[in-house]
Amino acid sequence: MLSQNELRYLLALKQVPYLGETSVKKLIQTVGSAEGIFLEKKETLELIPGIGAYKLREFHPKIALDEADNELQFISEKNIKCLYFQEEDYPALLKHCVDGPVLLFLEGELNLKNKHIISVVGTRIATSHGKATCEAIISELAPLNPVIVSGFAYGIDIVAHNTAVAHGLQTIACLAHGLDQIYPKVHKKYVPAILENGGLLTEFSSNDPFDRKNFLRRNRIIAGMSEATVVIESAAKGGSLVTADIANSYNREVFAVPGRPGDLLSEGCNNLIKTQQAQLITSAADLVYNMGWNLDNRVTKPIQTALFPTLSEDETLVFNFLKTRDKELLDSIAISCQIPTHKTATVLLNLELKGLVQPLPGKLFQRV
Structure with missing residues (x-):
């Protein structure tokens, strides 16, 4: 169990510029704890392979700890849960990503144990066909009781979250900013339902400035914590393709919904399939079959077979x-x-x- 004291030092490490996730992990592995890093001499830390003086040139312990204390207060007031990469409640698959966040902040309630975790992403300017496809795939997956992950953006992302909620599925909205704000603001109305059926997840502290570069960092969490990534509509370039590329780099399965040749919002998906960077998916059954799931995680509900069911x-x-x-x-x-x-x-x-x-x-x- 992560102690409040160790959490304080982990939060302080997040305030140190030039120290990325892999460097922080290396320091913790070498020294033994986040607190130990602050108790060690800076000159000694600089000798650790892969660290050096450059990465520690902005390491000012007192400033970092003062900012960490402010973050602790924010976490307490908002009832935020902190997920540490060495603990059991941290997303299991994300632990295996070398650049996975050392610390994640969660608002809401999640139970990821024995759950299939699927990320669903796509264009922000989704067509009615794309939205309908997203809804159909998630509704077909509902008997498996998966966790649906997306980026809380316009278009396919928010459709994925809302469809998951409508079917009583857990959904995780991965944010590209701290939990002190909501972006886009118009999606604030969806937050209560998501908090009741999953949560908001981010690696960013409340004092981190909002930066569009954060979306790329956010995408690796979406790809890293999921067994498979499903891309529904994408132009030739876009954030969804970045997420798919990251998922492939993590050796995760990627699926893409095909579209008609010449459709601008199908070009990205068609290229993923054409270059064998994604498997073709037209329904949830394609995903279930290609993932080799034996459906052990199905939600067991009593089913009354109709006397004369309508069959195709x-x-x-x-x-x-x-x-x-x-x-x-x-x-x-x-x-x-x-x-x-x-x-x-x-x-x-x-x-x-x-x-x-x-x-x-x-x-x-x-x-x-």
């Missing part, structure tokens, strides 16, 4: 095929029914949601 032609074909089988592999179902595998995965997910099919470990399926 493909759903009827697959359902009738499973009537003659005890259980069958997804690929075998696709081959036997002559339906593409990615489309079969979508059909099976729809049948599951209708209470007609049950998934089993190993990509097996059986009729209920």
